[in-house]
Amino acid sequence: MEQGLNSDPNAPPGPIDKSRVYDVKPLRSLVPVFPNPPGMSSVSTPNPSPFVCVPPSGPFPAGVQPFYPFMVSKDSQPTPTGGVARNQTGFDSSIPAPVPLNSFRTPTPQANGESSRAKRASKTRGSASIVIEDDGYSDSHNQSDQYMSGFSMHAADADDASNSGKRTRGRPKRRAAGNGTGNGVGIVELESLADSIFTLFKVKEMDDFRRSSGDKDTTATVLLVYDLIRRRLTQLEEARDNAPGVARRPDLKASNLMMTKGVRTNNSKRIGHVPGVDVGDIFFFRMELCLVGLHAPSMAGIDYMSVKVTVNEEPVAVSIVASGGYDDDDGDDTNVLIYSGQGGVQRRDGQMFDQKLERGNLALEKSLHRGNEVRVARGIKDISNAPGKIYVYDGVYKIHESWAEKNKSGCNVFKYKLIRQPGQLEAFSLWKSIQQWRDGTSARPGLIIPDLTSGAETQPVALVNDVDGEKGPAHFSYIASLKYSQPFPASKQFSGCPCLGGCQPGDSSCPCIQKNDGLLPYSSTGVLLTTKPVIHECGQTCQSPPNCRNRISQAGVKFRLEVFKTKNRGWGLRSWDPIRSGSFICEYAGDIVKTTAGDFENANDDGYIFDAGRYYEPLGRVHDFNSSKKAPFPLVISAKNNGNVSRFMNHSCSANVFWQPVLRESNNGVCLHIAFFAMRHIPPMQELVYDYGIPAKADRGKKKCLCGSVKCRGYFY
Template identity: 40%
Template sequence: MATFIDLNLYPDSPETPAVAGDDITTALTLNIPKIEPFDDPPTTNPNPNFSIIAQSDQNDVFTEFNRISEMFRTAFSGKSDKFDDKTEDFHSGEEQSGLIDPNSQAIVLVPEQTHNSIVADTSRRKKQQRSSELVRVTNLGVEDERYFRDVVRKTRMIYDSLRVFVSNEDDKRRVNNLFDRVPRARGDLRSASVMKDRGLWLNRDKRVVGAIPGVYVGDIFFFRMEICVVGMHGVPQAGIDYLCSSQSSNGDPIATSIVVSGGYEDDQDAGDVIIYTGHGGQDKHNRQADHQRLEGGNLAMERSMHYGIEVRVVRGFKYEGSPSGKVYVYDGLYKVVESWLEVGKSGFCVIKFKLVRIENQPEMGSGVLKYAEKLRKEPLQVRAGGGYVCLDMSMKKEHVPVLLFNDIDDNHEPMFYEYLVTSVFPPFVYHLGAKGGGCECVSGCVEGCFCAKRNGGEFAYDQNGLLVRGKPLIFECGPQCRCPPNCHNRVSQNGVRNRFEVFRSRETGWGVRSLDLIQAGSFICEYTGVVLTRQQAQLFSMNGDSLIYPNRFGERWAEWGDLSQIFSDYVRPSYPSVPPLDFAMDVSRMRNVACYLSHSLCPNVLVQLVLYDHYNYAFPHLMLFAMENIPPMRELSLDYGEADEWTGKMAICN
């Protein structure tokens, strides 16, 4: 059973569990946060009436720093109003009026609303304020881990699918109205704002010190606001997230997390050791223009060092292929072990903190990203010690190689099967299916075309090929359509685009991981095999051959794009109605990479039924899509349905 420990801090007994003090709500005062580069930097100062240069006396800044540090190290009593700190956060070029929540420290945009344009309805919940109660979560059992992971996964799924939905609606609006020049907030900001209005942000009822339950080291986020949604870092742009002194039980501000993304020229990042520059003193061009002082987030970092409190570290950096141009990676817990004042590169005094990564944690996600990048370019050089069984087990049948890696034993079983790119259906499937024409969209499908109507009036994918909403069945453009191969309604039929690796594991047997970062909603591959009718399957099973029964797969497609917590009138897609999948797939001789995916009750991959080369509803293709952002080298998993038959992994893969 998970244990939530309240933290009440005393100078003589760091990390002493106790009951936190009462919440104290006060008026918001201005205190400049450490501003990190946003996903899409503003072109103008978000608040032209307020300069972001911290004021200080240049002659006595060293004296001030040493005096305050000594005061807190020796006689700490009561609450110092002088250092009562709050944080004002900025949004990229957006109006701030009326959006400030004194306790939330996470200000997001309030968008316009209708069903299609994400507008608030009468079901909007009361705004959820951030708690001042500090807790540390310990003693997580297997069931606890699974529960919290599922909560985080579903929250991120709502965010990702809502963002894709919002962006897709904006794209359609621009196409349908070429004169629409009304500026709108980005989809990531609007999605976070709506989720906050609905009370869907996590960890708002308590301030979690240390690891966030359900968030793993190495988890990747494409947008800064998504980190706020899951409760990793509560402020959208400030680099230091902390509990301010007015809310602390003993008057001390406490830092809980930082974002390292190159916002300050004096930062130094060596991975396990970080020299982190405090906030303050920067102008609107992110140049150091004044001295820093021991206040706000700087004081919170110093107090966390004093009490020995761990700090979560999220790294942000540019990444090619990311929808925001950046990625944010959770790299684990660090301890602040030292702080000092020195003259920075620009000639102004800056406060520095040395953070050291706590031992016995999983490998840093940022390190894995760099390793995977090298592996994609020079696999044999990176793994000079060997282990590769084959550099392309698809034998060039896929667009990109499928690697086979085993550095554990001499098992080469995946090489004994013929690689099958797409499923083989009985010939009658192509004759008995419903006949139908194709679209006439020469340059690509448009809204209202024949294929759009076949899908119930809207396409399943956005312009980037991401799944907007899971459906019982998706009709992609087929051979009779005039649209080109790059039509946005031809996604899964175009095959694998990511570099996958089938690998041997001591824990799970065979598994699959990607060398690429896979975005949520992206197509992964088809689950292939030789399709058999019920009568044929009965004969094959008598011979002990390995069969897959598609009707046993979990209906995870219904979770992707489920916006029932956003829209009060949301209805789960039910068109077209699909008959029960009364067939089996033989994978005993012919298979592909999908057959080696592990089973999980919290999978990161879903099965979506798709038709494109025929229109027999009873025999669809089994297409796999990502349910979340999947980092490189993380194992892919699927819900095979019935746990009594699919234990851990499918028998064919062990």
């Protein structure tokens, strides 16, 4: 057998000590390495990979594995930024594990302790020079400052493992004790949580066709599953690790886990619209765009694929996200977008670089000449949660012109003029119109009354009819909340909580939190994190302030709603504002109806009845699998004479709103309220509807359903 150059030629034969590294000088020089492993799809690498030379000791590019004797132990392999990369095997974590196409890498935390929004770390796009996008919605007081494109780590390792990229800034690497997840939720527990939701919605049974090309139902299910995992993970992590300066990012952890499990749809790139995604749909997380296949990169603004041109391939753009990272010009014409190319960066040492005609820029140039459609998602500032963003799918555009110009820093940048294709539903233009209504620069067509609440709500509720000449619904008195003449009796008195600064997550001494199984039901942004048979909110005897996180449903309407005349279902309710999944919308206000037989029969005839004892599909209540499908009290509310905006919500067999019983206790007893929450993200001007459910005795009162849903049962009660 061959011997090393410095080995002893007279040594007796025997086994080789592989722990010994031979001084082989030729191997210490640069050697050629081809980074693309066999079989890698050209969709993910449109341009051929260059010939690369790397030191045999690493660091190694994606797809390249170190070889003996350069496989070093986990404590001795440096990362490119000076940290130590590790994985569960103990070897260099630069060896990539197989991951789905266009998956993502977890972020690098930056604990600023100031707010729940992360800072923008760069202002460039692309896979090499990238816009560091933060959608501002981690449901946490602390976020990371980066998204990364492509991942190779376990979801539960997101926070700790990504800290290695910051070691050069002098920040000590934070390690959480006990479970190895970094922020309180163990790997086993995280996967158990996800598996229970996967099983409930049968997402593991999705066939290859639904994964590669979905439909409306599949897309909605994927987004709902993601949202439920993310919200529950937020609640668990926040309760177990509420220390300041912790970057949690449950949004990235949830999507990471779903990617690794293959729970996604439309994972095959395509030109044009994506099945199951409608023009005007909104997203509060960049990772939602990835999970439904609308825009594959988790961070880069340009997504592209390769197409065959004779014997060669060339990149063409399939989608862009215009999120304001550059000087993109919306202008006054909402059908025109001036989009800046990717790349071009000013480094910390002051050096600046021109953009190059490569990657996404080249793909946009090719699409200009090919004339193919490009999907456009617009990032709009979320006024209610600054500096967060809402991503609006604005449909397909075509590139009509391109040029190069100097930016403010003096670098050459590429500009592309895109024009929206005709015949599509309103999306971004509708947002512009709503802003004009809000500012008073344009009149709302069909406006009858600016505020039918007469100031009872903090936000005005407009009354609008642009369908016919009807001037409004039958007379009723507007009340903002359900009024109790006498609460339900309680088994024992409740003295309330002593939380002068508001109930805080992880406070095991708070009696209100104890009643919620030790977890706060709402996030810091007011989003419902989990659903149960009953949520316990602070009551009259609690010392918590009105803005306490455990009083969300007591604050009244927060969205700018309008009551409008529908074409065939009377009056309905919708919002000028986008509504995030899990957000509180309103409660059902009215008069409590006695549950004696005669009174109940009369109440069912008024058309504005809410019966908390009805059966319903517990879609939103997936975390209590063994819970009853009924509210714990026989509460019946009539909103015929006295009520609020909830009386105008129509029935739908495919609801976007669900109701949740909420208890408020005091020394005098218990008051049960019915609160409505968004089941999914709801775009502006989309009607708010919920499933009326089925009464216990469903032998009368059946009505024809006109919801128009593909899942319409044909009737409702």
